[in-house]
Amino acid sequence: MNTNQIQIFDTTLRDGEQVPGCKLDTQQKLVIARQLELLGVDVIEAGFPVSSPGDFHSVQEIGRTVVEPVVCALSRAVMNDIETAAASLKTARRPRIHTGIGTSDSHIQYKLRTTPDKIIERAVAAVKYAKSFVEDVEFYAEDAGRTGNEFLARVIQAVVDAGATVLNIPDTTGYCLPQEYMEKIAFLRDNVNGIHKCTISTHCHNDLGLATANSIAGAQGGARQIECTINGIGERAGNTSLEEVVMIMRQHESLGMYTNINSKLLLETSHLVSESMGMVVQPNKAIVGDNAFAHSSGIHQDGVIKRRDTYEIIDPAEVGVDESKIVLTARSGRAALAYRLKNLGHDVTKVQLDELYKHFVVVADRQKEVGDNDLEELMGSVAV
Numbered sequence: 001m002n003t004n005q006i007q008i009f010d011t012t013l014r015d016g017e018q019v020p021g022c023k024l025d026t027q028q029k030l031v032i033a034r035q036l037e038l039l040g041v042d043v044i045e046a047g048f049p050v051s052s053p054g055d056f057h058s059v060q061e062i063g064r065t066v067v068e069p070v071v072c073a074l075s076r077a078v079m080n081d082i083e084t085a086a087a088s089l090k091t092a093r094r095p096r097i098h099t100g101i102g103t104s105d106s107h108i109q110y111k112l113r114t115t116p117d118k119i120i121e122r123a124v125a126a127v128k129y130a131k132s133f134v135e136d137v138e139f140y141a142e143d144a145g146r147t148g149n150e151f152l153a154r155v156i157q158a159v160v161d162a163g164a165t166v167l168n169i170p171d172t173t174g175y176c177l178p179q180e181y182m183e184k185i186a187f188l189r190d191n192v193n194g195i196h197k198c199t200i201s202t203h204c205h206n207d208l209g210l211a212t213a214n215s216i217a218g219a220q221g222g223a224r225q226i227e228c229t230i231n232g233i234g235e236r237a238g239n240t241s242l243e244e245v246v247m248i249m250r251q252h253e254s255l256g257m258y259t260n261i262n263s264k265l266l267l268e269t270s271h272l273v274s275e276s277m278g279m280v281v282q283p284n285k286a287i288v289g290d291n292a293f294a295h296s297s298g299i300h301q302d303g304v305i306k307r308r309d310t311y312e313i314i315d316p317a318e319v320g321v322d323e324s325k326i327v328l329t330a331r332s333g334r335a336a337l338a339y340r341l342k343n344l345g346h347d348v349t350k351v352q353l354d355e356l357y358k359h360f361v362v363v364a365d366r367q368k369e370v371g372d373n374d375l376e377e378l379m380g381s382v383a384v
């Protein structure tokens with residue numbers, strides 16, 4: 001792997017599926033896993049096998065099906081979880097166990113009711129046990145975002161020494177600021193011996209709307225894997241959105257980072273996940289929302305009709321969107337009206353356009369959007 005390639009670890013089928021009411025069955029998961037492979041993700045987190053027989057079966061079937069991506073199964077730092085994860089991964093060509101434990105004061109004191117030293121012991125034991133089944137073991141330090149850097153470095157040093165291959169530094173509660181998260185990753189990179197043999201991973205939640213920014217900041221701090229989901233789905237406010245981080249790296253070449261993702265498949269993958277889960281994508285969602293390439297105000301429409309990049313930084317075709325939309329509303333101007341009429345085969349003169357526009361705004365004030373049928377009616381009813 002080139003050092004500037006960012007591995008895309010997709011957790012749509014594990015953390016993404018933790019969305020209340022959006023459960024997928026094995027068949028649906030297989031369809032999504034095949035699509036993720038086509039999309040070019042490097043790692044598919046297929047599930048949490050100890051959680052239910054159905055999830056165990058899904059991980060097994062995904063392992064049997066996909067060829068290229070690493071197939072990863074989640075486990076707590078609990079021996080039975082690890083054994084179950086290992087058993088579910090027997091079918092996988094490239095298996096990875098993802099094990100870990102909470103490291104913040106809040107998790108140690110209130111959730112796990114133990115001591116920092118015991119956390120390190122359990123982390124090391126989990127990694128060593130997982131290593132007895134598979135070579136590729138990822139360790140997560142849950143709530144690393146709220147864990148002091150000195151203690152976090154002690155935990156990470158211990159699991160590096162125990163043989164972890166990937167080090168996941170989750171901002172589980174979506175608390176960090178980008179600069180803070182970047183510094184956390186950089187601190188580990190600079191203070192843990194032997195860390196350069198491992199891949200550092202980001203795993204950011206979106207409670208403050210910062211998951212994408214934090215993931216990119218983490219990569220700037222030295223992470224080389226980003227954990228994310230299609231459409232940013234996941235617990236509470238969700239996880240980092242795959243399509244956003246991928247397109248940020250593409251749009252900002254100065255970051256010097258790239259991924260293996262075929263961006264032309266982003267929209268169809270988004271639709272597949274949204275439909276399978278019955279989870280609507282917000283219209284203004286970056287990259288894949290219905291309005292991501294729609295222009296409705298006259299000022300913007302005039303610019304975009306003259307030259308697309310006046311108001312669009314991404315060519316819609318690059319993410320699998322057919323074309324930008326010029327939506328006719330009461331805020332639209334003559335340029336947009338003429339453009340849409342032309343698309344319907346009506347080439348009108350300036351005088352005709354002025355006349356049509358007077359009638360158009362009346363219709364537009366009455367309804368949210370003026371469609372093709374309304375335009376045909378307008379052409380029929382106005383003497384031009």
Ligand code: KIV
Pocket residue numbers: 015140141142143168170171172173203205
């Ligand atoms: O958010 C989180 O900390 C997680 C871990 C289980 C990786 O999802």
Ligand code: ZN
Pocket residue numbers: 015170172203205
């Ligand atoms: Zn998570």
